[in-house]
Amino acid sequence: MTSLLPQYIEVLKTAVLEKSGFSTITPCDCKAISNLIYNQTKFSISETTLKRIYGFAYSKFKPSLFTINVMAKYCGYQGWDDFCHQQEQTPQTSATNNASWERLKINASKITNFTLQVLRNKAGIPYNLTIKRQHVNHHFDEFLAGDYTATLLAAPAGHGKTIALCHWLEERINLNAQGNSDDVILFFSTSALMSAFLSGRDLNQWLLALLGYSADENITALFDDQQKKGGDFFLVIDDLDEHNYKPEQFKLLLSQLTDIFSLYQSYPWFKLIVTMRSDTWINNRHDVDNGSNKWFKGFIGNANWATNVPLFSVQEIKELSHTINPGAKSGLSADIATDLNHPLYFQFYYKEHKDNFSLSDIDHVCIYELISTFILNKVYLGHYSAEKILLLKGLIERMDFVNQNYDVTKTSVNALIKQYPQAYNELTGVGFIRELNNSTDLQYQTNIEFSNHNFLEYAISKTLLQANNFVFDTHLIKAINTQFEESKHKLPVLKWCLLYAIRTDQQLGFDVLSQTKLSLKEKSDLIIFLGDMLDKQWASANRSESLTQYFKKDCSPALFNYFFGIEFINLNYKKTLHSLLKFGLSNRKRILVYTMLASSAVMRLDMNDLELYLAKLKAIPAEEYNRFAINPLKCLDTLYAFFKYGEFKKEVFAEITHFYFNPPKEGNYFEDNASNDMIYLLGAYTSLIAQAPLKTLRYINILEKNYKKINLQKIDSYTYFLGVVMGNCYFRLGQIQKTEELYAAFNTVYKRNNDSFTNYMKNMFYALRLKTNLLLKKYAHIIEDTTSHMQVAGENRLSKLFMLAIIINNKDIEEVYPQFHKQCLYEHGKLLRETNVTTILALKSTPAYNT
Structure with missing residues (x-):
């Protein structure tokens, strides 16, 4: 009986396709071929078996002799032995006559084209819709330009290594077709290497056999001769990862591959390209690289991460x-x-x-749903799902959250791995967790870690929920606050818990969110996430009855106030506020929501939006506004008239004047909450257009006496924005010392924790810095500071407009930086045209409004 020689199996696979009338094959063709084989031979080869043979499904074993026999009979032979005998009778040429470059190219291209076809069909997105990765192309350009023998594409699972490689190989093949190169490209995926082990042959001999040659033929002489003409031999192996093999198999394969590298590294025509996961390289680099300067790695950032295929830009x-x-x-x-x-x-x-x-x-919310889909399919469904969950729980429980140590030493969980070996292999196989060997000659150090932060945060949230009996409550929030006080994982873990809570009808527990300890930036992120999540649940066709009833009720005061803050203003926040309107809100709360939406429109100078929200506010009964110490509708109507028509309505200023001479003595007007923060800040900002800074400061003094003290040592959002108004007043009054002192306090806080500032807060900070330096006549960095302010301001066109107005009305700037002044004048005029606000603002020698 003839053994299952890999070169003959490849020939037989091609013969089956030709017999069936296919030039190429896709997964769906396997069913048709299965029917054709049965109709002719009356023997059955299943569609699944054919998919394994043609590489569309993973197989650890070689095809059975029965399957090979039936395929041979289908092609007109008596069986596999007869097929092999016929192949052996085909005239074979000698090494000197037959070892031609063209023959080598043809034999290699058959395998390469088949591999490309299989991998293209496996692409998660139809291959014709995928794109070339420029970074990967640049990587290969550097590899070929240098004196290197081998390179790799390394990245965690799912980075797109295979698709990027396929695109690059197609370009090389096209260069051959166009006559611009004369390379031999032999490309196969790691599943094909199984044949080498199963045939019992040396890897080098197996590769030569695939190309139709024996080990006795002088291939190197042919390559040496062809290289003088400009042709290279590319050996390309995809998905060379240790999780695809048993440990002893992978070590043997790696050893033989290293032997091939060592054998041919002195030949400039030989080029080895492999793709593998980062952890495979890290765990085996000592065997592969071994200090050789013939490997081009091109890792991005920290070389210890072993990644050279970036995420999408x-x-x-x-x-x-x-x-x-x-x-x-x-x-x-x-x-x-x-x-x-x-x-x-x-x-x-x-x-x-x-x-x-x-x-x-x-x-x-989308990214969390996508990750959930992946986890459902790869962890919760299929074999060993219960074991996988228990294993992940065991890994999480051995982490040190407080000290932010999220790696687990393998020795500490070795018993756990032995208890669930199949689960461990499955999780490493799908790239959910990975094993990194960083041992030295002094210490064994192998760690297990999650492949990315998303998987880690999901697993942490599930472990925390389980420890809390899957209840979203104060105890859970306390655990998150305590164990993740300064951790970047804190917010994502909280989001996963929120998703679980709303999917299990625990939305009534959202009031406890006010107990979370988050920076303002983190809170802004959470609020936007929460709004998107509520929107999705509201629109869901599978919305539960309890969730339906939840939206019909008024939003609780704790949750409602959690949503509010001027510091959160941006376009995403606009969407979040609209999600609040889906609740059965009281008129007061609807006024507050539309007031915040209208305030956001003012900051963006979006007059259409502002008109819309003013109409909504005016539709609410007028007596409802008597419950506010400062009437928000009058403030917003005044701002609209001022920006749209240059009209100055005095009614609201009379009300503000009345407020600071006769503040309310009874009622809940001065209750400390985010809603009142917004109303009083709106009054302060509205007062600025009266161009009476002393009156605005008097208004702020009354707020300090009756509402909240301003503490510049520990700036909260209310203090921050009221401080901005104070800074504007000092600037208009020319009070240099007070402006400088205020900026110094802001600068201290900003330097200490600027990452916690929202973009709107950063915008205000840069505006205050500009004004301070203008008062002090420090013009050295005025251009850089203005650029920074404009970039951070983003969609906040009101802030841009007034800062530009301040600059173009400064005679010193016009003299010192004439080109910069000219550019600011142009940008200011452009903004006026875009926003269609009144040009009267441009005529003010000292702009009255700071945002």
Whole structure:
């Protein structure tokens, strides 16, 4: 009986395709071929078996002799032995006559084209819709330009290594076809290497056999001769990862591959390319690299991470989206892009929205839903799901959250791994966890870690919930506050817990969110997430009855006030506020929501939005506004008239004057909450357009006596924005010392923790810095500070408009930096035209409004 020689199996697979009338094969063709084989031979080879043979499904074993015999009979032979005998009778040429470059190219191209076809069909997104990765192309350019023998594409699972490699190989093949190169490219995936082990042959001999040659033939002489003509031999192996093999198999394979590298590294025509996960390289680099300067790695950032295939850039996300659906809008915010930049998550999103693909529907909850889908399919479903959950729980319980140590030493969980070995292999196989060997000659150090922060945060949240009997309550919030006080994982873990809570009808517990200890930036992020989550649940066709009743009720005071804060103002916050309107809100709360929405419109100078929200406010009975110490409708109506028509309405200023001479003595007007913060800040900002800074300061003094003290040593959001108003007043009054002292206090807080500031707060900080330096006549950094302010201001066009007005009305700036002054004048005029606000503002020698 003839053994299952790999080169003959490849020939037989091609013969079956030709017999069936296929030039290439896709997974769905396997069913048709299965029927054709049965109709002719009356023997059955299942569709699944054919998928394994043609590489569409993973197989650890070689095809059975029965299967090979039936395939041979289908092709007109008596069986496998007869097929092999016929192949042996085919005239074979000698090494000197037959070892031709063209023959080598043809034999290699058959295998390469087949491998490309299989991998293209396996792509999560249809291959014709995928894009080339420029960073990967640059990586290969550097590799070929240098004196290197081998390179690798290394990254965690799901970074798009295989697709990027396929695109690059297609370009090389096209260069051959166009006559611009004369390379031999032999490309196969790691599943094909199983044949080498099963045949019992040396890897080098196996590769030669695949190409139709024996070990006795002088291939190196042929390559040496051809290299003088400019041709190279590329050996390309995809998915060379240790989790695909038993440990002893992988070590043997790696040893033989290293032997091939060592054998050919002195030949400039030999080029080895492999793709592997970062952890495979880290765990085996001592065997592969061994200090050789012939390996080109090109790792990005920290070389210890062993990654040279980056996540998607914003431009790549837009390009890919346009390729998938050219007619879809490509608008994408930076924070959403950061969530979707992982190729694996983008692939999940495509699968769920391929019928009407668009990025416009993506929100801040989307990435969590995509990860949940992955975990459902890879962890909760299939074999050993219970064991996987217990193993993950055991890993999490051995982490030190307080000291932010999220790696687990393998020795500490070795018993756990032995208890659930199949679960461990499955989780490493799908890339959920990974094993990193960083041992030295002095110490054994192998750690187990989650492959990315998303998987880690999900697993942590599930462990915390389980420890709290899966209840979302004060105890859970306290545990998160305590164990993740300064951790970047705190907010994502909280989000996972929120998703679990709303899906298990625990939304009544959301009031405890006010107990979470978050920075203002983190809180802003959480509020936007919470709004998106409520929106999705409201629109869900599977909304529970308890959730329906939840929305019908008025929003609780604790949760309602949690949503409020001027510091959160941006376009995403606008969407979140609209989600509050889905509740059965009281008229007071509806006034507050529309007031915040209108205030946001003022900051953006969006007159259309402002008109819309004013109409909503005016539709609410007038007596409802008597419950406010400062009438928000009058404030907003005054601001609208001022910006739209240059009209100055005095009624609201009379009300503010009455307030600081006769503040209310009874009622809940001075109850400390976010809603009142907003109302009093609105009054302060409105008073600025009266251009009477002393009156505005008097208003602030009354607030300090009756509402809240301003503490510049510990600036909260209310203090921060009221301080901004004070700074504007000092600036207008020319009080240099007070302006400088105020800025110094702000600067101390900003330097200490600027990462916790929202963009709107940063915008205010840069505006105050500019004014302080203008008063002090410190012009050295005025251009850089103005640029920083404009960048941070973003959609806040009101702030841009008034800062530009201050600069263009400063004669010193005009003299010192004439070109800069000219540019500011142009930008100011452009903003006036875009916003369609009254030009009277441009005529003010000292702008009256600071935002």
